[in-house]
Amino acid sequence: MADSRALLLDAAADEFAVYGFKGARVQAIVKRAGVNERMIYHHFGSKEGLYAAVMLEQRHTLGAAWMPILDKAAAMDPYEGMKTALSGYLDLVTARPQAVALFIHEALSDWSVSHLPTADQLPPQLRELYARGQREGVFPAGRPFEIAYMTAICALMGLTVFSHHFASSEDDTRPELTPELRTHIMAQLLDGLRA
């Protein structure tokens, strides 16, 4: 009845995000999803197949959500464009911290087939926007785009991972970044990009 495939993908994303591939338990996944254990092998063939499907879906979802923002940013002036792109990225990872966790787990583990974008697969819109900013003197001329990009994105991913450190001691709810904290973070990252 219920779409057990989608239920499994969601539950598995949560479980893999917390424990990584080896640490994740299929029983925990099927329990979360509320489906029979057999369904994993029916839909995905193996735990590994399920993992690969989860990673593909996450990367696709994240990419699809970021794409329109990147396109919008590409039409703006370099500084405002970067602001838009990074702010949009922060929105995305705030809304889907599991995706960040999944990517980090994969980077830490020795997973053979990486589902992560490589240095030459970074968003071309931002690459061009950054180059334009460099020509206009808004961004420093000598700094490679890869460095500028990775430094800013890594900061956002890291902050997502350690966001619960901003929680007050008796705050039991998930401590989302307040708009005020967001503003400070964005200002710091954008100042870092400036020439």
Place this chain on the structure above:
Amino acid sequence: MADSRALLLDAAADEFAVYGFKGARVQAIVKRAGVNERMIYHHFGSKEGLYAAVMLEQRHTLGAAWMPILDKAAAMDPYEGMKTALSGYLDLVTARPQAVALFIHEALSDWSVSHLPTADQLPPQLRELYARGQREGVFPAGRPFEIAYMTAICALMGLTVFSHHFASSEDDTRPELTPELRTHIMAQLLDGLRA
């Protein structure tokens, strides 16, 4: 004969750094360490005891290595002090990427007793240095130290995790950050701190 305790701590740090607590296998640890499986339970009582010992040792080692640099930084002017502290931190995590991996794994997992420093345990030397910089107008007045600190440190940790993305395709060796890349990263982070 051989100090099996130290061998186990080292091997376990490597294994936990890659797979996290649940994903790590005690057999893999003892194989790496070249000691008998029994030794884990002799020295640490359990897998969990070994993990706790590893985390304590890593945090202590990292803290002890950073401490003198922080003290030196505290005596400098705010900007140069921050530069010294962050540059020293980058040296540390470059030399011991496993420590970063361990902390990130713990932040991602639902481990009950956290071995991570909380927001009020951030290095007091830097807190005071930052406040001094704010009074002198070097650092922005309204931005909380926790934000400025975490944003910069998270960027460094994230870059450590994703550093292999800077490798050229046929580079089989571990792609350490070149001095040139380091310079760009430090410049970007320090510019971000500036008022």
Place this chain on the structure above:
DNA sequence: GACTCTATGCAGTAAATATTTACTTCATAC
């Protein structure tokens, strides 16, 4: 040499874990 104590090794055990086997429903196309 006997005695003690810690370090180490071997061979196991019980539980956990990924995967498979055999089977039932159930919708839909021919």
Place this chain on the structure above:
DNA sequence: GTATGAAGTAAATATTTACTGCATAGAGTC
């Protein structure tokens, strides 16, 4: 109306995994 194949379930299997009981080796002390 039945053939077909996908979706779902319960139980079993083979392997892995953390952990233990027990024996032994060696070093130091008397």
